[in-house]
Amino acid sequence: MPRHELKPLPEAEHFAIAIGWDGPLATFYAQVLDSAAEEEDQEVLWEGTEPYQYPEPHPLIELLRRYAEIPDGLADDLKGDAASAGDAFPGRAATAFVAEHSLPRGTDPAQALKLFQVLDRER
Structure with missing residues (x-):
């Protein structure tokens, strides 16, 4: 499952942020985990857990903008990952x-x- 770890914004530095492609579910996914939580890596956001939920990465990238720096070309990289990894x-x-x-x-x-x-x- 291709996965991109994103650099947190300064105000979100205690979060672990990732976005990627889940082949068996045929969807892009995004995760934000709070590594400072008392419980181990508490889930803050986890989208893309249903089959076909996100056929395009753009909505997830927009969700992650409040937590992470979004590198230029991320959407294209993700689409390439999906094409390479398959479904x-x-x-x-x-x-x-x-x-x-x-x-x-x-x-x-x-x-x-x-x-x-x-x-x-x-x-």
Whole structure:
């Protein structure tokens, strides 16, 4: 799963901030964890946990602007990561599970076809 760690803004320096691509869920994701919390790395923000939730990185980048410095070209880098990593991890049981349970939610016929192909390979 490609992941970019972002540099926190001065007022958010106790946060760990990441954005990336989750292939099996076919979505971009963003995380902000509070490393200063009493509990270990308490979740402040975690988006992109549902199949197909964020097909583009831009909304997540906007969410992270209040916590982190956003490097130039981040959206393009993320799109490149997604293209390179793909949308499945053949051979992993979770891929078939996610594919099977997310097919009705898919909005892209090509994506649904890919997920059917994953299911066929996994069985």
